[in-house]
Amino acid sequence: MGSYIAVTILSYLLYLVLTIGSGDIGLWSLGELVIGIPVAFVAGLAGGKVFGEYIPATLLNPYRWVLFLYYLFVPFFIAMAKANIDVAIRVFTGNINPGIVKIKTGLRKDMALTFLANSITLTPGTLSVDVDENENELYVHWIDVKNLEPEPQEICGDFPQWARRIIE
Amino acid sequence: MSGLIILCLIVGITFNGLGAIALYRFPDVYTRLHGATKATTFGSIFTSLGVIIYGFSKWISTGEARFCVLAIHAILALIALLLTNPTGAHAIARAAHRSGVMPKRAVVDKLAEKEGKW
Numbered sequence: 464m465g466s467y468i469a470v471t472i473l474s475y476l477l478y479l480v481l482t483i484g485s486g487d488i489g490l491w492s493l494g495e496l497v498i499g500i501p502v503a504f505v506a507g508l509a510g511g512k513v514f515g516e517y518i519p520a521t522l523l524n525p526y527r528w529v530l531f532l533y534y535l536f537v538p539f540f541i542a543m544a545k546a547n548i549d550v551a552i553r554v555f556t557g558n559i560n561p562g563i564v565k566i567k568t569g570l571r572k573d574m575a576l577t578f579l580a581n582s583i584t585l586t587p588g589t590l591s592v593d594v595d596e597n598e599n600e601l602y603v604h605w606i607d608v609k610n611l612e613p614e615p616q617e618i619c620g621d622f623p624q625w626a627r628r629i630i631e
Numbered sequence: 632m633s634g635l636i637i638l639c640l641i642v643g644i645t646f647n648g649l650g651a652i653a654l655y656r657f658p659d660v661y662t663r664l665h666g667a668t669k670a671t672t673f674g675s676i677f678t679s680l681g682v683i684i685y686g687f688s689k690w691i692s693t694g695e696a697r698f699c700v701l702a703i704h705a706i707l708a709l710i711a712l713l714l715t716n717p718t719g720a721h722a723i724a725r726a727a728h729r730s731g732v733m734p735k736r737a738v739v740d741k742l743a744e745k746e747g748k749w
Contacts, residue, residue, distance in 0.1 A: 480703060480707065481704075481707070483696075483699065483700055483703055484696035484697060484699055484700035484703075490696060490699075543673060544673070546669075547646060547669070547670060547673045550653075550665055550666060550669070550670060551646070551649050551670065554649050554652055554653045554656050554657075554666055554670075555652075555656075557656055559657070559658075559662060559736070560736075560738060561659075561661065561662055561734055561735075561736060561737050561738070562734065562737045562738040562739035562740060563661075563728075563734060563737065563739065563740045563741055563742045563743070564739060564741055565741040565742075565745075580717070580721060581714075581717040581718070581721075582717075584669075584716075584717035584720050584721055585669065585672060585713070585716065585717045586669070587665050587666070587669035587670060587673070588665060590661060590664055590665060590669075590720060590721075590724055591717075591721055591724075592661075592721070592724045592725055592728055592742060593725055593728065593742055595745075602741060602742040602745075604661045604664075604665075604724060604734065606662060606665055608738050608739060611738070611739045
């Protein structure tokens with residue numbers, strides 16, 4: 464029940480963001496404010512079950528959202544910029560040494576693994592190919608293999624620690 | 632302010648262009664995914680950032696709501712891009728590996744070792 468309500472409220476907020484600037488009541492028109500309620504209700508009914516299963520309740524804590532935004536704009540963005548410049552140089556020099564390596568993540572929740580896999584994929588030079596759900600291991604295509612049995616630190620820096628702090 | 636927007640656009644276009652060049656320079660599907668999907672994401676972040684700065688600065692100077700709408704829609708597009716891009720890249724890589732496309736010039740392939748193909 465809680466997840467249905469949460470999804471309905473989130474859908475309504477997203478609807479409001481999408482229709483911002485449509486009228487005079489605040490930034491919205493009366494029609495948009497009213498029609499958003501049934502639309503959000505339907506979205507809540509359709510999506511509530513899925514969200515309840517996959518999104519852990521720890522994410523309702525606003526402190527984690529602050530942490531997430533900090534992670535996104537500071538450590539992640541810096542890592543992404545560095546990796547982009549690195550791959551940009553490789554595009555010209557053609558200096559690649561690719562391979563698929565395995566890293567132990569130590570993360571238990573699906574959401575945390577998804578978060579880590581997406582962070583790894585968004586950083587150029589590393590691309591998560593597959594996941595071993597029983598061992599919580601990620602198979603990562605690495606454009607410059609320095610070590611056949613790497614530690615997570617070598618591939619994605621502090622990302623697993625951040626995933627643990629933000630989600631678990 | 633317009634200097635900042637132009638800087639964002641230049642950085643964005645440079646990385647988007649590099650993504651296109653990477654498609655020609657790299658040997659197989661996995662390495663091309665590095666260039667073609669990720670460099671273009673980084674480029675698109677900067678081009679969207681240019682639009683967002685333009686929208687908000689126009690909104691502040693003219694007070695017209697449509698510029699605020701432009702900036703907010705650009706932010707939403709950016710969020711959608713950041714969520715769907717790694718998912719798509721991951722799906723392509725996994726599909727390629729499952730259908731038997733092995734990474735070229737690879738020094739190690741733990742996934743194929745696990746599946747007994749190496």
